[in-house]
Every structure is written in C-alpha cells, then in structure tokens.
Amino acid sequence: STAAAAIDEPIHPSIQVDHTQLLINGQFIDAASGRTFPTVDPRTGDVIARVAEGDLEDVNRAVAAARKAFDEGPWPKMTAYERSRIMLRFADLLEKHTEEVAKLETWDNGKPYEQAAKIEIPMVVRMFRYYAGWADKIHGLTVPADGQLHVQTLHEPYGVCGLIIPWNFPLLLYSWKVGPALACGNTVVLKTAEQTPLSAIYVSKLFHEAGLPPGVLNVVSGFGPTAGAALSSHMDVNKLSFTGSTATGKIVLALAAKSNLKPVTLELGGKSPFIVCKDADVDKAVELAHSALFFNQGQCCCAGSRTLVHENVYDEFVEKAKARALKRVVGDPFKTGIEQGPQIDNEQFKKILKYIRSGIESGATLESGGEQFGSKGYYIQPTVFSNVQDDMLIAKDEIFGPVQSISKFKDLEEVVQRANASSYGLAAGVFTQNLETANTLTRALRVGTVWINCYDIFDAAVPFGGFKMSGQGREKGIYGLSSYLQVKAVVTPLKNP
Ligand code: ADP
Numbered sequence: 025s026t027a028a029a030a031i032d033e034p035i036h037p038s039i040q041v042d043h044t045q046l047l048i049n050g051q052f053i054d055a056a057s058g059r060t061f062p063t064v065d066p067r068t069g070d071v072i073a074r075v076a077e078g079d080l081e082d083v084n085r086a087v088a089a090a091r092k093a094f095d096e097g098p099w100p101k102m103t104a105y106e107r108s109r110i111m112l113r114f115a116d117l118l119e120k121h122t123e124e125v126a127k128l129e130t131w132d133n134g135k136p137y138e139q140a141a142k143i144e145i146p147m148v149v150r151m152f153r154y155y156a157g158w159a160d161k162i163h164g165l166t167v168p169a170d171g172q173l174h175v176q177t178l179h180e181p182y183g184v185c186g187l188i189i190p191w192n193f194p195l196l197l198y199s200w201k202v203g204p205a206l207a208c209g210n211t212v213v214l215k216t217a218e219q220t221p222l223s224a225i226y227v228s229k230l231f232h233e234a235g236l237p238p239g240v241l242n243v244v245s246g247f248g249p250t251a252g253a254a255l256s257s258h259m260d261v262n263k264l265s266f267t268g269s270t271a272t273g274k275i276v277l278a279l280a281a282k283s284n285l286k287p288v289t290l291e292l293g294g295k296s297p298f299i300v301c302k303d304a305d306v307d308k309a310v311e312l313a314h315s316a317l318f319f320n321q322g323q324c325c326c327a328g329s330r331t332l333v334h335e336n337v338y339d340e341f342v343e344k345a346k347a348r349a350l351k352r353v354v355g356d357p358f359k360t361g362i363e364q365g366p367q368i369d370n371e372q373f374k375k376i377l378k379y380i381r382s383g384i385e386s387g388a389t390l391e392s393g394g395e396q397f398g399s400k401g402y403y404i405q406p407t408v409f410s411n412v413q414d415d416m417l418i419a420k421d422e423i424f425g426p427v428q429s430i431s432k433f434k435d436l437e438e439v440v441q442r443a444n445a446s447s448y449g450l451a452a453g454v455f456t457q458n459l460e461t462a463n464t465l466t467r468a469l470r471v472g473t474v475w476i477n478c479y480d481i482f483d484a485a486v487p488f489g490g491f492k493m494s495g496q497g498r499e500k501g502i503y504g505l506s507s508y509l510q511v512k513a514v515v516t517p518l519k520n521p
Contacts, residue, residue, distance in 0.1 A: 034067045034401075035358040037127040041073040043225045046082055046245060049089035050238025052229075056081040061247070063221055066134035066366040067356060067401045075221045078246035083213065083254040086242035090184040090211040091260055093239030100181055100209040104160035111156035111206060113234035118227055119149045125223055127358075129195055132222045134365040134402070135320055136357045147482065148199040148227075151500075154484035155203035158505055162208060164512075172518040179509045181209035182287075183262035186255040188248075188276065189224075190268045191217035191368050192323040192424075198224050200488075200499045201265050202241065208508040210263070213242045215252050217268075219368050221245035248272060257283040265289040265507065267325075269422075270448075270493050289497035289507045291325065291489055293422045294450030297443040298328030298479070299433075299465060301456035302336040309337075309455045310344040314428070316453050316479040318352060318406060321367055322376075322426040325494075326451040328479060330412075330419060331430040332439055338432045342410040345430060346391040349406040354397050366402040367425060373402040376425030383409050383418040388429070414442055422448070436461065440468040449491030453479045472498070 044060070045052040053076075060074040078086075093099050099107070118125065126141035135144075164177035187201040194217065205212050216224045228243045244251050252272075256264055256279035263286055266276045270292040280288045298316050300309045316328030333341045357365030367373045373396075380394050393407030404426055412419050412429040419429055433439040443452060451473040454465045466474045472490045475481060482488070487503035489495050497507050 034065070035356050037131045037358060039124055039127045039131075041128070041222060043229060044073050044075045044222075045225075046076045046078050046086070047225060047228050047241075047243040048082070048086045049242065050232055055079060055246075056085070061218065063132055063219070064369060065131060066368055069370065069401060072131060073222070075245045078215075078244035078251045080250065080254040082244050082246070083215075083251055083258065086213040086244050087184055087255075087258050087260050089239040089242055090213050093237060094181075094183050094211040098237050099206075099211055099240045104162065104209070107206065107209065108156045108159035110235045111152050111159065111203070114231045114236070115149045115152040115156065117230045117234050118145070118152070121230060122146070125195065125227060128223045128226055130357050130365070132220045133191065133194060134357055134368060136362045136365055138360060138362070139320070144193065144196050147484075148195050151196075151199035151203050151484050155207040155505075158204070159207040162505065162509065167513070169515070174516045174518055176514050178512040178514060180512055181508060182510055183210060184260060185210045185212050185263045185265065185508065186258065186261040186286075187212055187214045188252050188255065188264070188266045188268065189214070189216060191219035192320060192325070194220040195223045195227065197267050198227070200504070201267075204499075204504045205265070205508045206240065208505060210508055211240045213244060213255060213261070215244050215246065215255050218245070218247050252276070253279055256280055259284045261286055263287055263508065265497075265499075267291040269293055273495070289499070290495040291497075291499060292450075292493065292495045294325050294327070294448045294490065294494050295330060295420065295422055295446050296326050296328050296448070296451040296453070296471065297330045297332050297439075297469075298453035299439055299443065299455065300331070300333040300337065300341060301454070301458065301461050302334040303457050303461070304334070304337055304455045305457075306337050306340050306344060310341060310348055312453070312455060312477075312479055314345060314348045314352075317428045318349075318364060318426050319480055321364055321404075323368065323372075323424050324480070326473065326480070327424070328451075328453045329423060329427075329429065330443070331428055332433050332443065333430060335432050335434055342391065342430055345428065346408050349392045349408045349428065352406040354403060354406065364406065364426060367404055368402070370402060372424060373404065376404055376423060376427065379418055379421065379423045379425070380407055380427060383412070383416065383427070383429070386413075386416040386418070388412045388416060388418060393426070414445065420446070436464060440465065444468070444470045447493045450494035451475065
C-alpha cells in the first residue's frame with residue numbers, strides 16, 4: 025500500500041542534531057564517564073545520534089551547580105519580574121523555533137509532526153507564558169491569631185528541584201515541571217527519558233539565550249536506575265517531581281524517603297474509563313472515544329483505555345468504532361495528514377503486541393488491526409476489541425498503545441462500580457446529553473479529571489493529576505504552583521516585649 029511505502033522510505037527531517045551533551049552550569053559538557061548512548065528513530069530503529077550518558081557523578085555536578093545558583097543567587101534573588109521576563113523571552117524564542125523543535129520531537133519520539141508543531145509546541149509556549157505570569161503574583165497571607173500578634177505566611181521556593189520526565193510528551197511535560205519550578209524561584213536538575221533526550225537539550229539552550237543564569241536549569245540525559253535514581257536519592261535535592269509508570273513512581277518515592285524525605289509529586293499511570301451513555305449521539309461518541317484512546321499512538325497516561333458503552337447503543341457503537349479505526353491514517357509522522365506514527369521503541373512495540381495476543385486468547389473479539397503495520401519500525405495497526413470483560417488483562421493493565429477495549433454496561437450504578445474498580449484513578453470521559461447523568465457520574469468517579477463530552481483538554485490553568493495509584497499532587501494551574509512552594513509562618517508581637 026502507499027502508506028507502507030512511505031514507511032519504507034522515511035522522510036528525512038532536514039535538520040541536524042547539534043547538541044547531545046549534558047547541560048550543566050550553562051555549559052555543554054560530556055558525561056564524567058565519557059560514555060554515550062544511542063537515541064533511536066522509531067520509524068526505522070536507526071540511531072539518530074549518540075547522547076552523553078549522565079550518571080551519579082554528573083547528577084552530583086548538576087545538583088552542585090543548581091545549589092550554588094539557588095544559595096548564591098542570582099535566580100531566587102532576582103526580582104520576580106525579572107524572572108518572569110526571562111521566561112517570557114524564552115517563550116518567544118521557542119515560538120520562533122517551533123519548526124526545528126517539532127522536527128526534533130517527531131524524529132526522536134515518532135509522533136506526527138503536525139501534532140508536535142501545531143498542538144504541542146504551542147502548548148509548551150503557552151505554559152511558559154502562563155507560569156511567567158505567576159512569577160510576580162506569588163504571595164502569602166495575613167493570618168489571624170489570638171492575642172497581640174501579627175502573623176503572616178511567606179511562600180518560598182524549596183531550592184533544588186529534581187525533575188524526572190518520560191518519553192511520551194517530552195517537551196510538554198518539561199513545561200509542566202520546569203515552568204512552575206522556575207517561576208517560584210527554584211533551580212532545577214532535569215532528567216529526561218533515555219528514549220527522547222534531544223528536544224529538552226535544544227530548548228534549554230534557547231532558555232540560556234533568553235538570559236537564564238548558569239546553574240538555574242541543568243539537563244542530564246541518562247537512564248533511570250543510574251541518573252534517575254541518583255537524583256531521587258540525592259541528599260541535596262529539596263523537591264522531586266516525577267512523571268512515569270506507577271512501578272517506577274513507587275521506586276522514586278522510596279528513594280526520596282530513604283534519603284532526605286524530599287517531598288515528591290507523582291504523575292503516574294492510568295486505565296481511564298470512557299463512558300458512553302444511552303442518550304449519546306453515537307457518531308460523536310465514537311469519534312471522541314477514538315481520539316481519547318488513539319491520540320499520541322495510545323501513549324498517554326490518561327488514554328481512555330476502557331470504553332464502556334450502554335447496551336442500547338453498544339452494537340452500533342462497536343460497528344462504527346471499528347470503521348473509524350480502519351480509516352485511521354497510519355504512516356511516516358513527517359507526512360502531512362498522518363494521524364498515527366510508530367510506537368516509541370521495540371520494547372513497547374513488543375509489549376503491545378503481547379497484550380493484543382492476550383486479548384485474543386482471553387476471548388475478546390478482535391474487530392480490527394491486531395498486528396504490526398508495514399514491515400519496518402515500530403508501527404502497530406489501530407486495534408479494536410469488543411466484548412471485553414473486566415477480568416481480562418487488556419481491561420486491567422495499562423497497554424500504552426493503539427488498542428481500544430470496548431465493553432457493555434446496563435445501568436449507571438453498574439458502570440460507576442466498574443469504572444472505580446481499578447487501582448488507578450487518573451481520568452474519565454463521560455458522554456451524555458443528560459445533565460443529571462453527567463452530575464451523578466462526576467461526583468461518583470474516583471479520578472483526578474472528568475471530561476464531559478470532551479477529552480484531553482490540557483489548558484495551562486487546569487490542574488491535572490491522579491487519585492489512588494495514579495499519583496499524588498497536581499500539576500498545571502495554581503495547584504501546580506503549590507508543589508514548588510513551601511510555606512513559612514512568621515509570628516511577630518505587635519508591641520516590643
Ligand atoms: P516508561 O515505562 O514510561 O519508560 P518509567 O517510569 O520507567 O516509564 O520512566 C519514566 C522516567 O523515569 C524516565 O526518565 C526513566 O529514565 C526514569 N526512571 C526509570 N527508572 C528509574 C529509577 N529506578 N529511578 C529514577 N528514575 C527512573
């Protein structure tokens with residue numbers, strides 16, 4: 025087919041990878057060990073570039089630089105207005121370089137270029153402008169107390185923040201963490217995901233061009249059990265924020281507890297229900313449920329990965345969901361009009377195919393897809409299962425791939441019980457025209473986000489995070505700010521003693 029041909033002849037992104045070193049104290053440097061690791065093009069499995077492999081020693085150097093930039097300034101000592109202006113200048117520069125940055129992101133991650141350039145990079149720019157706006161609006165309270173006392177609170181930065189991000193939205197999640205951390209006056213050591221190190225290095229260089237002082241933002245590429253663990257257990261890191269799998273989140277939290285009890289924000293996995301009620305306009309519900317699952321190759325922590333459909337509309341829904349998946353445009357993510365590129369790497373590719381086999385073996389009905397797409401790289405056919413039962417592995421585990429699992433429900437009480445019967449609680453979608461149904465479900469669902477008749481809305485001001493084992497703390501918005509601030513109470517007698 026033509027799509028398969030496009031995959032066999034990958035389009036060259038027509039950019040070069042200029043920066044592959046660690047960025048510590050405003051300087052590009054090699055890893056102390058001298059080691060590098062390959063980062064791979066998911067379209068082909070070919071190596072794009074070799075990147076400096078940061079390790080314990082590099083994390084130590086980066087934390088020392090961040091410590092100095094915090095303790096001696098200038099970052100926390102600058103006026104908040106100056107910090108805000110640097111962040112705004114960075115946002116402008118990033119906007120100017122959208123094309124190169126989006127190309128790097130697509131090359132390293134495999135997501136459609138149009139998605140990166142038209143949706144994600146603009147969201148990153150917006151996020152930095154949003155948090156730049158907060159920098160000079162952070163203040164405490166005047167607090168009533170018994171007696172002749174003046175009591176106030178100061179909202180202060182923690183100091184050095186260790187930020188660990190995954191590969192599915194490399195720059196977007198960079199902005200969710202670096203934005204508020206810096207706006208509050210903290211300094212940062214960022215550990216990128218080993219699958220996608222390139223874009224963060226590139227934009228962090230732009231940040232320095234915008235006037236960021238050395239040491240304020242340090243970027244260490246490298247692996248989780250080495251660089252990530254070193255950051256999590258560092259005695260001189262004052263705050264940790266992690267996005268990734270629930271299994272790794274537990275490790276990171278334990279490392280933080282065993283070292284210096286640094287507070288930890290966690291944004292972890294999910295198995296989010298997308299509930300289609302009996303009054304739904306089926307065509308619209310199908311389209312929304314489709315994008316809720318398949319967006320970003322299904323590699324979203326909040327993917328609507330349990331499609332629960334009322335029995336009255338179930339048969340029609342399944343037929344149309346299948347037809348929609350068969351129409352999904354898969355191909356080279358640099359081509360225009362592509363909806364789905366390759367999965368991130370061979371490990372995820374194999375894992376997803378294994379889940380698909382498990383779905384078939386456990387008796388779910390395979391409506392579409394089920395196999396590799398083409399013969400090269402990590403592409404997978406958009407896959408739809410119907411007749412999925414709650415005890416099947418595909419209904420319980422986070423697959424993180426283009427696999428939609430549809431099952432039937434009879435009434436609201438049942439669907440609430442089943443939706444909540446998960447150790448996860450990240451998000452839920454509700455599709456209904458009935459206000460009472462929407463309100464009932466909204467109150468009953470044990471999740472951090474409920475999207476009613478919409479999905480994947482990620483405005484800068486809207487908080488995001490999980491109930492249960494999907495995480496702790498919130499990112500974005502005013503709630504995200506508080507993750508990077510600690511409160512100091514100051515008590516003063518009104519009169520000299
Ligand atoms: P995924 O399955 O999405 O790769 P992970 O949770 O393993 O999820 O990865 C998310 C981030 O956590 C990556 O930057 C990864 O390198 C890092 N990481 C993995 N293992 C550890 C660990 N033991 N300690 C700290 N960070 C880790």
